Amino acid sequence: MDLEGETFHHPYSPYETQLQFMRALYTCLEEGKVAVFESPTGTGKSLSLICGSLTWLRDHKRRALQEAVDKTGGDDDDPDWMVEFAKRESSRAATEKIREFEKRLAKTRQAEERLRRGQESSQRPQKRQKVESESVDDTLQNESQFALDDYESDREERSGPLAEPEQFEGLSADTLALLERFKGKASAVTEAEDSDDQDVKIFYCSRTHSQLTQFAHELQRVTMSSSLPKDLIADALGEDTELAERIKHLSLGSRKNLCINPKVLALENPTAINERCLDLQKPGQSADKKCPYLPSKDTDAKILEFRDHTLASIKDIEDIGKVGKQLGICPYYASRSVIKNTEIVTLPYPLLLQRSAREALHLSLKNHIVIIDEAHNLMDAISNIYSAKVTLVQLQTAISQLTTYARKYQSRLKGKNRTYVAQVIRMVSSIAVYLKSIQEKKNPQEGTLQASDLMSGKGVDQINPYKLSQYLQESKLARKVDGYIEFSKQEPGHGSKERSHTPVLFHIQSFLLTLMNPSVEGRLFYHQLQGDVQLEYMLLDPTNHFREIVESARAVILAGGTMSPMSDYLNHLFSYVPKSRIDTFSYGHVIPSENLTAQSLVRGIQGSEFDFTFEARSSEKMIIDLGRTISALCEAIPDGVVAFFPSYDYLDHVMSVWKKPSTSEPGQSILSMLQKKKPVLYEPRGGTMKTEELLQEYSNAIETGSGALLLSVVGGKLSEGINFSDRLGRGVLMVGLPFPNIRSAVWQAKIQYVETRAYEQASGPEDARKQASKTAGREFYENACMRAVNQCIGRAIRHLNDYAVIVMIDKRYNSTRIQAKLPAWIRQSLVPGTPDRRTQAVVQDLSRFFAKRGAS
Known part of the structure; x- marks a missing residue:
C-alpha cells in the first residue's frame, strides 16, 4: 500500500519525520509487532499516533468487511445472479447498519449543541435525585451493620470466584496471582475470553488524565474516511454518495474520577470511595440504601442514551462525568456498555497495567491494539503499581x-x-x-x-x-x-x-x-x-506483569519523547518476545539541525575539571568554578536558562557554597555575581512554593528583559511535563549525572537481581558469564541515569521554530558510551569535545549560535 501524507488524514501537512513515524506505526500494527517509538516533544507525536493507528484501523475494518461480504456468495455451484444478490444484500445490510448508527449519533450531537447554546439562558435545573439530599452518613444507621457475617469456609480452594472483580480493585497483580490459587481458573472476565468476533480496538494509555484530555483534544482535529469499502457504499447508496463515519472514542476512568453520587464522592479517598460504592451494591441492601445511579434492568434506555451522548462527539473524562450527571446514570458502570461500540479507548496507566482494574472494567485486550504514550517511565510505573x-x-x-x-x-x-x-x-x-x-x-x-x-x-x-x-x-x-x-x-x-x-x-x-x-x-x-x-x-522485575498484555494484544506500541536508552525495554520488558517481533524507532526533530547545539563541558572557567561523582562533588573549589562558569554561560545565553542538579541535597550544598562571601572580592559571593547576570530562582525542597508560582515568577523575569536562571532538580516537578519553550528555555544546563544512590539497599537489590538474571541467561565459560552479569548491571544502572538526563534536556526544544543550547557539565559526558545513550536528535547536534576544551571556547560557540539568530 502506498502510504502517502493524504492517506493518513492528517489535519495539517505532515513533516517528513511525521510521515516516517506514521508509516512505521502502520506497518507495526499490520504485522502485529511490539515496537518502541521515540519522537521528541513538539514533533506532533500525538497526531502521528492518532492518524497512523486510526488509518490502519479503518483499513483493517474495511478489509475485514469486504472479506465477510465476499464469503456470503454461497456455494461454488450457485448461479452467478444468486451470488451477486447475496453480496449486494450483505453490503446493503452492513452499510445500513453503520448509516443508521451515524444518523442516531448525529441527532444526539445536534441536541447537545442546542442544549449548549441555550444553557446560559434557558436550561432548566436537573431534577435532583433523592440521594442528593441525604447526608453523607445516612448509611451509618447502627453498629450492627459492621458485624462480620458468619464465616465457615476452611478450604484453600473454592469452586466459584472469590468475589466480584470490583472487589479486587486496588490489589496488585502479584496479589491477584496469589488469589488465583483459591479461585482456580474461574473469573468474571479473563484475558482468555474469545474476542475474535469483536471489532479490533485501540487502547491508548498515558500517565495522567490531563495528558489523556490533551489527547482527546488532538483527536477532535482528525476526520477519518469510512470503514466501508467504496464499492459497498456505491452498491448500497449510489455512486456519488459519501458516508461520513465519526471516530468512536471513549475515555475510561476510576470511580474517583467518575462517581456522581455526592455522598460517596464526599469521602474523597479513592479506597474509601471504592469500598462505599461496593457497600451500596451488596445483596440484601434495601432499595432506599442502594446507589440510585447504578445501571440496572430498568435503565436500559438511559444506558443507550449514555452511549449515544458519549460517542456523538469526542469527549474527555470530565465530559463523560457530565453526561452521567445529566442523565442520572453512573458513568463508571455505564461506560462498560460503550466499549463494544468504540474504536479508540483512552485510559490512565493503572486501569490498563493492573489486571484487577482490567477485570473490574470488563476489558479484554485479546487481539486489540495497545498504545502506551509517555512510556519512558513504564517499567517504574509497573513496579510502583505492584509494590506496597x-x-x-x-x-x-x-x-x-x-x-x-x-x-x-x-x-x-x-x-x-x-x-x-x-x-x-x-x-x-x-x-x-x-x-x-x-x-x-x-x-x-x-x-x-x-x-x-x-x-x-x-x-x-x-x-x-x-x-x-x-x-x-x-x-x-x-x-x-x-x-x-x-x-x-x-x-x-x-x-x-x-x-x-x-x-x-x-x-x-x-x-x-x-x-x-x-x-x-x-x-x-x-x-x-x-x-x-x-x-x-x-x-x-516488571516483565511478567506486562507479559500478559503483550501476549494478548495484537500489537503493543510504546511511545515517548525521550525513550533512549532503549536497551532496557528489550532486555527487561520484552526479553521473552522473539527478536523478529520487536522494532525500535528514533526520529529526529522537526527543527532544522542548526537550531540546536549540544556541548559537553569538561573544564571550568578557572580550569577545574568537572567531576561530579559522589566522591568528588563536594569540592568547594569545583563548586565555585561551576558558579563562575554558569555565570559566563548566562552571559552568552539570552532570556531563560534552566540548570538541572542531581538532587535536592546537592543543590542545597551548592547554594550554601555560592552564598559564602568571596575571599578575593569582599562583600561578594558567587550567588550575587550570578544575580548580576540574571535573577536566580530555584526549586525549593518540600514544595514551599507552588510550581505554578515559581514558573510565573520565572516567566515574569524573562518578560522584563532581564532573563532568569532557574535552578532545578532531576526528578523534581520541573524535570517532566513542563515546557521551557522559546524564551523560557534558550539554554538547558545539566550539572553532573543523576545516578541513583548505588549504596542504597533498594538499588543494590535491583542491580543484584539484574546481574543474577544475566548470569543465568548467559552461556559459555564461567568468566564470560560473570562478565555478562557485570555488564548487564552497569547498563541497567547507567540507563536509569540517562533516562532522567534525557527527560531534562528534552525540555528545551518544543516546536518547529524553537532554538536552544544544551550544555552537559561533567567530564563523563565526553564518554562515547554515555553519549550513545542520548536521543538521536540530540546526538546529531552534539559538538565534538576534548578533555582540555575550556569554558571560553564553549561560550564563544554559544555567542555565535545566538548571534546568527539575532538574539542578544
Missing part, C-alpha cells in the same frame, strides 16, 4: 483498631471469625514488633529483610497464610473495621468527625496479601524515618 508500603505507626494504629473491634463484637465473633481475627492481630503485631526492634537497635537507615523475619512472633508460624489471605478477601474485615471506627467517631463524646485521609486497614490488608506472595521477583526493605519505620515490598 506500610509504616510502624500504621501497624500500631491497625492493632489498636482491630483490638477495639474485637472487644466490641466479642460476643458475635464465633467460629472461624474469632480464629482469623485473632490471627490477623497476631500477624500484624509480629510485624510491628520486628520493626520496633529495628528502631530500638539503631540498625542502618535502610536494609533488606526476609518475610520469615516478620513472622517470628508467638504463634505466627502456625498460621496458614493462604487461608488467612482468603479470609481477608471474603470476610471484608478491613471494610468492617474501618466502617466501625468511623461510625464510633460520630457518636456523642468522640472527637472529630472527619474521616482519616487513608483507611489504614486497607493498607495493611494489601501489604499482608503481598507479604504472603511467593513471587521471587520482589524484595522486602525497611527504611528508618524520623520517629517511624517504613516497610516496603518492591517489585524488581
Whole structure:
C-alpha cells in the first residue's frame, strides 16, 4: 500500500519525520509487532499516533468487511445472479447498519449543541435525585451493620470466584496471582475470553488524565474516511454518495474520577470511595440504601442514551462525568456498555497495567491494539503499581483498631471469625514488633529483610497464610473495621468527625496479601524515618506483569519523547518476545539541525575539571568554578536558562557554597555575581512554593528583559511535563549525572537481581558469564541515569521554530558510551569535545549560535 501524507488524514501537512513515524506505526500494527517509538516533544507525536493507528484501523475494518461480504456468495455451484444478490444484500445490510448508527449519533450531537447554546439562558435545573439530599452518613444507621457475617469456609480452594472483580480493585497483580490459587481458573472476565468476533480496538494509555484530555483534544482535529469499502457504499447508496463515519472514542476512568453520587464522592479517598460504592451494591441492601445511579434492568434506555451522548462527539473524562450527571446514570458502570461500540479507548496507566482494574472494567485486550504514550517511565510505573508500603505507626494504629473491634463484637465473633481475627492481630503485631526492634537497635537507615523475619512472633508460624489471605478477601474485615471506627467517631463524646485521609486497614490488608506472595521477583526493605519505620515490598522485575498484555494484544506500541536508552525495554520488558517481533524507532526533530547545539563541558572557567561523582562533588573549589562558569554561560545565553542538579541535597550544598562571601572580592559571593547576570530562582525542597508560582515568577523575569536562571532538580516537578519553550528555555544546563544512590539497599537489590538474571541467561565459560552479569548491571544502572538526563534536556526544544543550547557539565559526558545513550536528535547536534576544551571556547560557540539568530 502506498502510504502517502493524504492517506493518513492528517489535519495539517505532515513533516517528513511525521510521515516516517506514521508509516512505521502502520506497518507495526499490520504485522502485529511490539515496537518502541521515540519522537521528541513538539514533533506532533500525538497526531502521528492518532492518524497512523486510526488509518490502519479503518483499513483493517474495511478489509475485514469486504472479506465477510465476499464469503456470503454461497456455494461454488450457485448461479452467478444468486451470488451477486447475496453480496449486494450483505453490503446493503452492513452499510445500513453503520448509516443508521451515524444518523442516531448525529441527532444526539445536534441536541447537545442546542442544549449548549441555550444553557446560559434557558436550561432548566436537573431534577435532583433523592440521594442528593441525604447526608453523607445516612448509611451509618447502627453498629450492627459492621458485624462480620458468619464465616465457615476452611478450604484453600473454592469452586466459584472469590468475589466480584470490583472487589479486587486496588490489589496488585502479584496479589491477584496469589488469589488465583483459591479461585482456580474461574473469573468474571479473563484475558482468555474469545474476542475474535469483536471489532479490533485501540487502547491508548498515558500517565495522567490531563495528558489523556490533551489527547482527546488532538483527536477532535482528525476526520477519518469510512470503514466501508467504496464499492459497498456505491452498491448500497449510489455512486456519488459519501458516508461520513465519526471516530468512536471513549475515555475510561476510576470511580474517583467518575462517581456522581455526592455522598460517596464526599469521602474523597479513592479506597474509601471504592469500598462505599461496593457497600451500596451488596445483596440484601434495601432499595432506599442502594446507589440510585447504578445501571440496572430498568435503565436500559438511559444506558443507550449514555452511549449515544458519549460517542456523538469526542469527549474527555470530565465530559463523560457530565453526561452521567445529566442523565442520572453512573458513568463508571455505564461506560462498560460503550466499549463494544468504540474504536479508540483512552485510559490512565493503572486501569490498563493492573489486571484487577482490567477485570473490574470488563476489558479484554485479546487481539486489540495497545498504545502506551509517555512510556519512558513504564517499567517504574509497573513496579510502583505492584509494590506496597506500610509504616510502624500504621501497624500500631491497625492493632489498636482491630483490638477495639474485637472487644466490641466479642460476643458475635464465633467460629472461624474469632480464629482469623485473632490471627490477623497476631500477624500484624509480629510485624510491628520486628520493626520496633529495628528502631530500638539503631540498625542502618535502610536494609533488606526476609518475610520469615516478620513472622517470628508467638504463634505466627502456625498460621496458614493462604487461608488467612482468603479470609481477608471474603470476610471484608478491613471494610468492617474501618466502617466501625468511623461510625464510633460520630457518636456523642468522640472527637472529630472527619474521616482519616487513608483507611489504614486497607493498607495493611494489601501489604499482608503481598507479604504472603511467593513471587521471587520482589524484595522486602525497611527504611528508618524520623520517629517511624517504613516497610516496603518492591517489585524488581516488571516483565511478567506486562507479559500478559503483550501476549494478548495484537500489537503493543510504546511511545515517548525521550525513550533512549532503549536497551532496557528489550532486555527487561520484552526479553521473552522473539527478536523478529520487536522494532525500535528514533526520529529526529522537526527543527532544522542548526537550531540546536549540544556541548559537553569538561573544564571550568578557572580550569577545574568537572567531576561530579559522589566522591568528588563536594569540592568547594569545583563548586565555585561551576558558579563562575554558569555565570559566563548566562552571559552568552539570552532570556531563560534552566540548570538541572542531581538532587535536592546537592543543590542545597551548592547554594550554601555560592552564598559564602568571596575571599578575593569582599562583600561578594558567587550567588550575587550570578544575580548580576540574571535573577536566580530555584526549586525549593518540600514544595514551599507552588510550581505554578515559581514558573510565573520565572516567566515574569524573562518578560522584563532581564532573563532568569532557574535552578532545578532531576526528578523534581520541573524535570517532566513542563515546557521551557522559546524564551523560557534558550539554554538547558545539566550539572553532573543523576545516578541513583548505588549504596542504597533498594538499588543494590535491583542491580543484584539484574546481574543474577544475566548470569543465568548467559552461556559459555564461567568468566564470560560473570562478565555478562557485570555488564548487564552497569547498563541497567547507567540507563536509569540517562533516562532522567534525557527527560531534562528534552525540555528545551518544543516546536518547529524553537532554538536552544544544551550544555552537559561533567567530564563523563565526553564518554562515547554515555553519549550513545542520548536521543538521536540530540546526538546529531552534539559538538565534538576534548578533555582540555575550556569554558571560553564553549561560550564563544554559544555567542555565535545566538548571534546568527539575532538574539542578544
